Amino acid sequence: MPPEGCALVTGAARGIGAATARALSAQGWPVAVNYRQDRESAERLVAELEQQGGQAVACQADVGDAAAVSELFRSLQQDFGPVLVLVNNAGMRADGLAPQLDEQEWAQVIDTNLSGAYRTTKLALGPMLRARFGRIVNVASVVGPRANAGQANYAASKAGLIGFTKTVAVEVARRGVTVNAVAPGLIETKLTEGISNGLAERVPARRSGTPDEVAACIGFLASEQAAYVTGATLTVDGGLSA
């Protein structure tokens, strides 16, 4: 049994984050459903998890705001104990060809997708080290290791997230803390709305994946059974990268 604590999923109001919150709640974790703007969806998810017998709380915080992240961790520690499962799922995209990406489009994507994960990980690790247990799963992407024109900022953030995953993994492995990434391919979420038309035909599985399929992989990586898996990236893409 893991020590007492909770799971934090960033960007959990919908999509992969929401599916992950459900998966972790089913594992028995009290779940902090973090959201930036969509309070209604987050609270609806919390009600659903509580109705199923779980413990959950909706927490507003922009992972781009270090002070807000710090306050989030302080408040979770007080109410639920340390964050022992951290899923860095909060992400955004602002597409455009490289010559046309402006400073803000570049910086916002890097800050949310990559620096956000750094901010939460930095705060989670100390208590995880003390507990001799921790699970950090970073939601990366097949974009990053693979090119996708029009997403240089997104690709850089996700490739960076994979590098961050590996390095932090080796730093803390001997304390029972694992750090892994999942790399979803084409998944039916709000983030892929408008860009997925016709792409499913290029996937060997001939369909897009579902948030639940990604969440199942995150749930495994967060489990005690995955104690010897660290620094890895689990690709969930229907064969696209094979």
Place this chain on the structure above:
Amino acid sequence: MATAVTDQEVENTLYEAMAETGADRSQLSRDASFEELDVDSLDLVELAQVVEDEFGVELKGEDMKDLRTVGQAVDLVVARAS
């Protein structure tokens, strides 16, 4: 919020934490260096967490870089807590 603490309290806490990370209890003293005790950077991160949990004192990376001995760590924590 940091709480005022004594040298002895901090020493005891750090000795206990270092023993948990594998340091030889018989070697623990104010004069012992972290290098002699085989306390590495990850161990120091854990000690910083212990210090924050027990005394409310936050030790950042830049604070830890210059710490060489147990005594220096004790003095820093006591100073920050007062």
